[in-house]
Amino acid sequence: MIQVPYFAFRDWPEGIAQQLEQAVVQTMGGNQFILGPEVNNFEKAFAKFTGTEYAIGVGNGYDALVTCLKALGIGPGDEVILPANTFIATANAVVQTGAKPILAEPDKQTYNLTAATAGKHITPNTKAIIAVHLYGQTCQMDELQELCKRYDLKLIEDAAQAHGATYKNQQAGSFGDAAAFSFYPTKNLGALGDGGAIVTSDPDVAAYSYSYRNYGQKEKYHNQTIGINSRLDTLQAAALTVKLHHLPTQNAERQRLAEVYLTELQTINELILPVTAAHCSHVYHIFNIRCNRRDELQRYLQQQGIQTVIHYPVPIHLQPAYSYLNYKPGNLPVTEELASTSLSLPLFPGMTEVEQEYIIKSVKDFFR
Numbered sequence: 601m602i603q604v605p606y607f608a609f610r611d612w613p614e615g616i617a618q619q620l621e622q623a624v625v626q627t628m629g630g631n632q633f634i635l636g637p638e639v640n641n642f643e644k645a646f647a648k649f650t651g652t653e654y655a656i657g658v659g660n661g662y663d664a665l666v667t668c669l670k671a672l673g674i675g676p677g678d679e680v681i682l683p684a685n686t687f688i689a690t691a692n693a694v695v696q697t698g699a700k701p702i703l704a705e706p707d708k709q710t711y712n713l714t715a716a717t718a719g720k721h722i723t724p725n726t727k728a729i730i731a732v733h734l735y736g737q738t739c740q741m742d743e744l745q746e747l748c749k750r751y752d753l754k755l756i757e758d759a760a761q762a763h764g765a766t767y768k769n770q771q772a773g774s775f776g777d778a779a780a781f782s783f784y785p786t787k788n789l790g791a792l793g794d795g796g797a798i799v800t801s802d803p804d805v806a807a808y809s810y811s812y813r814n815y816g817q818k819e820k821y822h823n824q825t826i827g828i829n830s831r832l833d834t835l836q837a838a839a840l841t842v843k844l845h846h847l848p849t850q851n852a853e854r855q856r857l858a859e860v861y862l863t864e865l866q867t868i869n870e871l872i873l874p875v876t877a878a879h880c881s882h883v884y885h886i887f888n889i890r891c892n893r894r895d896e897l898q899r900y901l902q903q904q905g906i907q908t909v910i911h912y913p914v915p916i917h918l919q920p921a922y923s924y925l926n927y928k929p930g931n932l933p934v935t936e937e938l939a940s941t942s943l944s945l946p947l948f949p950g951m952t953e954v955e956q957e958y959i960i961k962s963v964k965d966f967f968r
């Protein structure tokens with residue numbers, strides 16, 4: 601028996617660890633720890649990568665979401681539609697602005713918010729829709745853009761799981777009025793600690809974000825608005841520039857590993873495997889499988905030394921923290937079904953063939 605972690609940092613492609621060490625040591629020598637030149641260098645590179653005009657580095661993905669919302673004028677009295685099956689941060693960010701989160705069902709096949717599911721919740725108070733590119737697959741952005749245009753809504757992308765994913769060959773993060781990325785270490789593009797960014801091609805959103813992340817000042821000690829302290833750390837920016845170079849290779853490796861799973865597991869009738877929709881690319885931040893005997897399968901894999909994770913066991917509308925929204929079990933059946941049947945298998949750059957074969961064999965053994 602071998603032990604397979606759900607996620608591990610491996611030196612893959614080889615040499616990345618040494619490049620990171622060099623970048624961090626060199627940046628330390630520069631002694632510009634807050635908003636040093638490395639931050640601007642990374643911001644430029646990341647804007648270019650996503651095909652946007654501006655990237656603004658912040659402390660984490662959550663702050664990136666809050667900043668997007670506030671930059672677009674979302675606040676008390678507003679309603680913001682988001683998918684009910686996302687990570688809690690998406691909803692918390694809406695609450696942070698004083699607006700009300702409105703939870704919509706995802707599509708049954710892709711698990712992503714669609715124009716059809718979001719459109720049902722539009723009221724005169726709706727101000728924005730947050731399209732979450734869940735698990736690494738982009739939403740169907742044409743329809744969402746049209747919907748937002750028709751109802752004069754802001755479109756925000758939560759691209760925290762989708763660095764490098766595309767829709768019609770266009771990068772995640774470049775479709776909305778603004779987009780939020782997280783560089784949490786295990787994300788497809790991860791820092792050596794917390795990090796995040798807003799990307800946008802709107803100069804007003806960019807100007808607000810640069811100021812908001814730094815106490816609301818444009819010039820030192822002169823404050824136009826009441827901002828926060830959420831600056832992308834200089835050392836993290838240096839590390840992210842190194843890792844951004846490797847993102848396409850690492851995403852391709854994730855896709856290769858996913859293809860192996862898809863080919864090998866397709867014969868198991870009891871399993872529902874991830875589906876990639878037309879025009880979308882999937883960068884497999886998460887490789888999610890579904891089955892009615894999920895808990896049993898997870899326990900079995902655990903006994904075989906294989907770590908798995910459930911994304912996410914309790915949907916937002918059933919979290920005690922959100923009881924004030926008065927949702928009841930059964931209100932969002934697709935979301936609830938996903939929560940009770942989803943299981944994420946290990947998938948990360950540098951995972952070995954031996955590890956993946958062992959996982960596949962163990963899953964097959966369970967269903968035999």
Ligand SMILES: *Cc1c(COP(=O)(O)O)cnc(C)c1O
Binds near residue numbers: 760761782
């Ligand atoms: C990770 C994540 C976030 C939050 O990012 P942090 O950097 O951890 O604050 C937001 N939304 C989604 C969908 C995420 O996966």
